[in-house]
Amino acid sequence: MITRSKKNRNNNSLLKIAALLFGYAFWLILAQDQLIQISPVIPLSFYLPENKFKIDAPHELTIGLTGKRLELQKLNLNNLGAHIDLSDLTKTGTYQLQITTENIFLPSYVKLLYYHPVMINLELSE
């Protein structure tokens, strides 16, 4: 009796595992071409030709991306970032900079929907 109930429980566990695997596979088949949206936080990097100033500015940027589910899954979020060239800034002081889409490097298969902050305050000091 005990053996039978144990066997039945094992069988049901097997069915549960099979249902989960097949359920996930079916969901992925049906959902792979869906357009979805994600909002990762990416690092904000600044480029200074000479490392003579100390930069005080936000370090992160929140971006909204859209694309097909499988394509977004291929995207390596660790490789994303916004890059701002500060080579024109030669003096210390406080600046207000606007971030543009050109500052955010993305692969062609994803579309940028939004990002914030759009404007950042940057302080350069010795």
Next chain:
Amino acid sequence: MTWSHELFYRIAIFNLKDVIEILSITSGLYFFSVWLKQDQQKPLVLYFYSVCSLVIMANLIYLPTLSSLLITIFPIMIMLFILIHQRSLQQNFVALKNIQPAQNIINTNWLETLLRACIIAANNKQSISCLIEGQDNLANLVSCSLIVKAKLESALLDALVTSNNYDANKMIWLSNTGLLIGLNTNLILNNPLNKTDSFQEQAVWFTKQTDCLIFRMHSQSKNFEFITQGKLIENVGMDQAIKLMRKHFIKDLIKNDLTKNGKDHDYQIQKESKQQLTT
């Protein structure tokens, strides 16, 4: 990014809605496979997951036409699984399998033995009802509390019918080859009829769905009541009863002959039986 976020991201799950969707599909598959597992006759769970694997494989190896076709006909395949499930078949009174009679137990004079037992029972003021199955397997469509499965012999039947275990309100279940399958048999009626409907109404409905014959001999009138193919024939005398039953079973025997080639020993037995019944 935490390891769990990373994991979910790698398997293309981006938010809670995705998890809810996957769990819904998983629950549906699980409860459906548990229901399929209840079919004791066919390994439907195995067939079902084989079909699912086929659909997934077609998608994985990029066979777009086959994949689209399989996904389109997948609901139809699910409907087929529901239809061929044992419980659905029982509810619709469809016998999936025909009986393959064990020919070595064909009893050539079982009709006479049975009618003799009916007369003896009637003399003992006992009504007798019989269910004689044709080619449709009734194993899942009737309930039998006393399984016998023995060649119908006069002495055996007398002993059983006079025993305390025999319930005269229920039926004796026989095969058309003269095998006594069981006593105290009831029809399982998962049907539109009410349980309060009379025996005749239930039997008429049952025989309409299957190829069996049901008869009852009344102890007082000593007349028979035959029900087959959804028709009720009442007040049938002994002579007529023999003719009717012979007519019914000769038809089955001829059908069996056509499917056999008449080459084996069993054919000879059937032939003898047929000759005996026609004379």
